[in-house]
Amino acid sequence: MISGVLLDLAGVLYDGEEPVPGAAEAVVRLRESGLPIRFVSNTTRTAKRAILDQLGRLGFPASDGELFTPAQAARTWLQQHNLSPQLLVHPDLLPDFDDLAASGGKAVVVGDAGETFNYLALNQAFRALIDGAKLVALAPNRAFKDTDGKLSLDAGPFVAALEFASQTRAIVLGKPSPAFFLSALASMNCPKAAAVMVGDDAETDVTGALQAGLAHALLVRTGKYRRGDEHRFTPPPTATVDDISTAVDWILAARS
Amino acid sequence: MISGVLLDLAGVLYDGEEPVPGAAEAVVRLRESGLPIRFVSNTTRTAKRAILDQLGRLGFPASDGELFTPAQAARTWLQQHNLSPQLLVHPDLLPDFDDLAASGGKAVVVGDAGETFNYLALNQAFRALIDGAKLVALAPNRAFKDTDGKLSLDAGPFVAALEFASQTRAIVLGKPSPAFFLSALASMNCPKAAAVMVGDDAETDVTGALQAGLAHALLVRTGKYRRGDEHRFTPPPTATVDDISTAVDWILAARS
Numbered sequence: 001m002i003s004g005v006l007l008d009l010a011g012v013l014y015d016g017e018e019p020v021p022g023a024a025e026a027v028v029r030l031r032e033s034g035l036p037i038r039f040v041s042n043t044t045r046t047a048k049r050a051i052l053d054q055l056g057r058l059g060f061p062a063s064d065g066e067l068f069t070p071a072q073a074a075r076t077w078l079q080q081h082n083l084s085p086q087l088l089v090h091p092d093l094l095p096d097f098d099d100l101a102a103s104g105g106k107a108v109v110v111g112d113a114g115e116t117f118n119y120l121a122l123n124q125a126f127r128a129l130i131d132g133a134k135l136v137a138l139a140p141n142r143a144f145k146d147t148d149g150k151l152s153l154d155a156g157p158f159v160a161a162l163e164f165a166s167q168t169r170a171i172v173l174g175k176p177s178p179a180f181f182l183s184a185l186a187s188m189n190c191p192k193a194a195a196v197m198v199g200d201d202a203e204t205d206v207t208g209a210l211q212a213g214l215a216h217a218l219l220v221r222t223g224k225y226r227r228g229d230e231h232r233f234t235p236p237p238t239a240t241v242d243d244i245s246t247a248v249d250w251i252l253a254a255r256s
Numbered sequence: 257m258i259s260g261v262l263l264d265l266a267g268v269l270y271d272g273e274e275p276v277p278g279a280a281e282a283v284v285r286l287r288e289s290g291l292p293i294r295f296v297s298n299t300t301r302t303a304k305r306a307i308l309d310q311l312g313r314l315g316f317p318a319s320d321g322e323l324f325t326p327a328q329a330a331r332t333w334l335q336q337h338n339l340s341p342q343l344l345v346h347p348d349l350l351p352d353f354d355d356l357a358a359s360g361g362k363a364v365v366v367g368d369a370g371e372t373f374n375y376l377a378l379n380q381a382f383r384a385l386i387d388g389a390k391l392v393a394l395a396p397n398r399a400f401k402d403t404d405g406k407l408s409l410d411a412g413p414f415v416a417a418l419e420f421a422s423q424t425r426a427i428v429l430g431k432p433s434p435a436f437f438l439s440a441l442a443s444m445n446c447p448k449a450a451a452v453m454v455g456d457d458a459e460t461d462v463t464g465a466l467q468a469g470l471a472h473a474l475l476v477r478t479g480k481y482r483r484g485d486e487h488r489f490t491p492p493p494t495a496t497v498d499d500i501s502t503a504v505d506w507i508l509a510a511r512s
Contacts, residue, residue: 115375122373123409126399130407142421143382151386153379157417164416165398165409 002216002255004190005030006181006209009041009051011200011223012244014058016147020222022245024059029248035255036188040068040181040197042139042174042204044111044155047095048072068184070138070174071096074109077136077173083107086133088125088158090114110162110170111138112155122161129166135159139174141204145224175201176208185214196254198247202229202237210235216254218247258472258511260446261286262437262465265297265307267456267479268500270314272403276478278501280315285504291511292444295323296437296453298395298430298460300367300411303351304328324440326394326430327352330365333392333429339363342389344381344414346370366418366426367394368411378417385422391415395430397460401480431457432464441470452510454503458485458493466491472510474503 007013013023030037039062041051048069055062071093078085082104085097089111097109108125129135137159146152159170174180185195196216199205200223209217219230219237222244230240241247263269269279286293295318297307304325311318327349334341338360341353345367353365364381385391393415402408415426430436441451452472455461456479465473475486475493478500486496497503 113375117375117378119369119371119373119409122413126409126413127406142423150383153375153382153417153421157378157382157421160420161409161413161417165413167398 003194006197008199026248038184045090073173085109107134135170137170175204178212181212207233259450262453264455282501282504294440301346329429341365363390391426393426431460434468437468463489
């Protein structure tokens with residue numbers, strides 16, 4: 001029984017500015033089946049508005065309420081905790097943190113800052129942490145598939161650096177945080193036992209979803225997938241499939 | 257019974273270009289007592305020749321054979337393993353790696369690169385690692401006391417980032433590597449049971465030396481020392497003393 005679908009974006013629906021072949025049709029088939037969909041991305045180099053624009057441009061029109069991003073979760077978390085952010089994020093993500101006011105202290109917020117990760121910025125973050133700031137990771141991903149087709153460092157290694165330096169543990173707000181998966185499920189009234197996640201990151205998408213209690217998690221062999229990924233983390237994927245089209249076949253078959 | 261002394265440099269003998277008050281006299285007292293001394297530094301922003309010059313300038317004349325550095329250990333290690341280095345180190349350390357030729361593959365060598373730690377350099381190191389290069393850490397220190405008196409990120413956090421990203425473990429060649437301590441002891445025929453280490457880093461100097469089997473390790477309250485450091489790591493220091501002068505008092509008393 002499946003009553004809700006969570007889809008990762010980069011590496012599942014598109015690679016850079018290229019849709020994965022057949023992906024648009026696959027999402028249409030899902031929508032026509034009546035299954036609700038939420039898009040859960042750990043991409044933190046782009047503001048939410050720009051991700052929605054990109055989705056539309058690439059053939060995956062989606063509404064604001066269907067897209068869940070770590071920056072959005074961080075915004076809510078900062079407000080709940082009355083903390084102001086010291087942002088170590090990509091310049092393109094800054095709009096998602098506009099107009100945040102707080103008086104209760106500071107949190108270092110780390111996203112995939114790309115070339116904004118330099119010694120000075122990391123050292124400023126470290127000094128804030130040893131002065132008592134909280135450490136918030138938008139995402140703990142190790143690597144992403146870069147525009148040259150190779151893997152490049154994602155936010156996770158820089159979070160690990162700051163954790164090691166300051167001897168603190170980061171609060172993770174994107175995948176694989178159970179709260180992140182569950183807020184997306186809650187928005188479509190889908191119980192964990194009837195949910196399926198589709199992603200190309202064997203660790204944060206697949207093992208993360210299963211550890212959060214989702215019944216199913218499918219690993220696609222597109223995007224950052226590298227041979228053997230399905231055996232690298234525990235629990236392993238419910239199934240490993242070629243791409244989003246095959247994943248939709250699997251979901252529609254499992255639903256009936 | 258004590259028959260050999262290992263001394264850390266920065267934070268113990270000097271802070272930046274300022275000798276710790278009384279440090280030169282303390283080292284002279286040690287030398288006059290007849291105890292052999294070796295200087296074991298994890299500083300990797302400076303070539304060995306420049307450290308020796310600095311020691312002389314600040315009132316601590318030392319011979320080449322008395323100074324042990326991680327870069328020197330790395331040079332030996334690379335030659336033993338026939339590996340050529342991909343250097344992620346401070347430009348001032350490059351002379352220590354001149355004229356290394358090897359044909360057996362590659363090792364990413366990470367020192368305290370300071371502002372040379374940027375996204376591009378770290379990403380190139382990551383890509384070499386997932387292509388099979390070994391990861392060598394000159395030092396795993398979390399932080400050092402910077403010229404403005406505050407703590408700044410040392411090499412360790414960047415090693416941790418690369419370990420996390422590539423899912424590999426670094427080979428550590430400086431302190432707290434037992435081989436590093438033991439090679440310094442061997443050079444003065446000092447058994448572990450008769451050795452004492454003096455340092456300002458509670459983790460790599462003190463706990464590291466004790467875990468390597470040295471009988472004694474003294475923590476000084478100068479340099480990067482912060483209140484409570486003596487309780488942060490296990491095993492704790494044999495004794496915590498104000499500075500190198502008090503450490504020498506302790507050593508000379510313990511010797512008799």
